[in-house]
Amino acid sequence: MKNVGEARETPAGAPQEELATGERSTRNRVARSILDHGPSTVAELAGRLGLTQAAVRRHLDALVADGVVEARERRVYGARTRGRPAKVFALTDCGRDAFYQSYDQLAVDALRWIAQREGGSEAVAAFARARIAAQARTYRKAVEAAAPEERTEALAKALSADGYAATARSAPVGEQLCQHHCPVAHVAEQFPQLCEAETEFFAELLGTHVQRLATIAHGDGVCTTFIPKAAGLGISKNTTSQNTQNASASTAGRNPA
Incomplete structure (x- = not known):
């Protein structure tokens, strides 16, 4: 403590x-x-x-x-x-x-076991996507209830409710979603698939490609995701697969993890 x-x-x-x-x-x-x-x-x-x-x-x-x-x-x-x-x-x-817990090490051990027994990094990626999918309902509901220009802010508020201390702010050609805390940062240091799945989900949810600029797991002070201005003009559950593919490609920038 x-x-x-x-x-x-x-x-x-x-x-x-x-x-x-x-x-x-x-x-x-x-x-x-x-x-x-x-x-x-x-x-x-x-x-x-x-x-x-x-x-x-x-x-x-x-x-x-x-x-x-x-x-x-x-x-x-x-x-x-x-x-x-x-x-x-x-x-x-x-x-x-408030006292030291070994939950992070337990999670790392579990993911390492999954990787060794169930198919390597692809198995970990599948787990990461399933984890995000389990949380998707709350986030989707918050985003779809907001006006197009307020959906990044709505996502930030939903993330904050889950402990991510998230904020949304304007950028020259879009917005930045900033997560000032990451409950799984220590695990994501070793398993970047957690960050990659989250980035893919943001793209699917907001209906546009997004780019992860920085992550706490990589040693940055905040997880920062860039969202172009086009986001929010056509958000729906039926976002095209091309948007998700673009999201994956965009994480190949400074720090996809």
């Missing part, structure tokens, strides 16, 4: 910036303790971290507000004793994802 560290609570009178840093560090220690030991009570956390229960509650309140932890009743195995079960604090899925 970001900013995880071993730091004591900042004493009163410390500069505001130092105080804020100390607060974050201690809060991260609280979350890390829950990760290491499982759902925990306030008393258990205080004992493990050497903090007062009041301080632990304050940090837990902030973590709950941020969606990192949630309060729940402790699960009781066997016969339940009298009284209410103790309240414990557990990490949410969001909180768990």
Whole structure:
């Protein structure tokens, strides 16, 4: 998790910036303790971290507000004793994802297995296209509901909803679709078929050839796709196969991956 560290609570009178840093560090220690030991009570956390229960509650309140932890009743195995079960604090899925996960490596291993067992790079490309096809309905609905001149923007908003932090901006002879985040960038570094399938899909969806100018997977700061001004004047599900072929050819520019 970001900013995880071993730091004591900042004493009163410390500069505001130092105080804020100390607060974050201690809060991260609280979350890390829950990760290491499982759902925990306030008393258990205080004992493990050497903090007062009041301080632990304050940090837990902030973590709950941020969606990192949630309060729940402790699960009781066997016969339940009298009284209410103790309240414990557990990490949410969001909180768990803030710590290191090996999902990228798992995806790389899976794609490598597909390549080795099922037909090399073509099998990976088929998987990449199937993955995009599974997401196509939402994107297509958003684009087709927009006016022709607003369809790149509509696609950007749909991509942002899936975590791509996308924007659309004008260019001299068209538009640029910029994806400021790529959830699969680390995997795409080794399997550019993921980027190629995405580029083909953009072309099919927008009804014109498009050109990938830069990708995060290649080391650029943003994934940038150029869309000519002609895009949006005839977008439909029945886009010609020639447009898709042009899209593939256009990725042969600076960085098709």
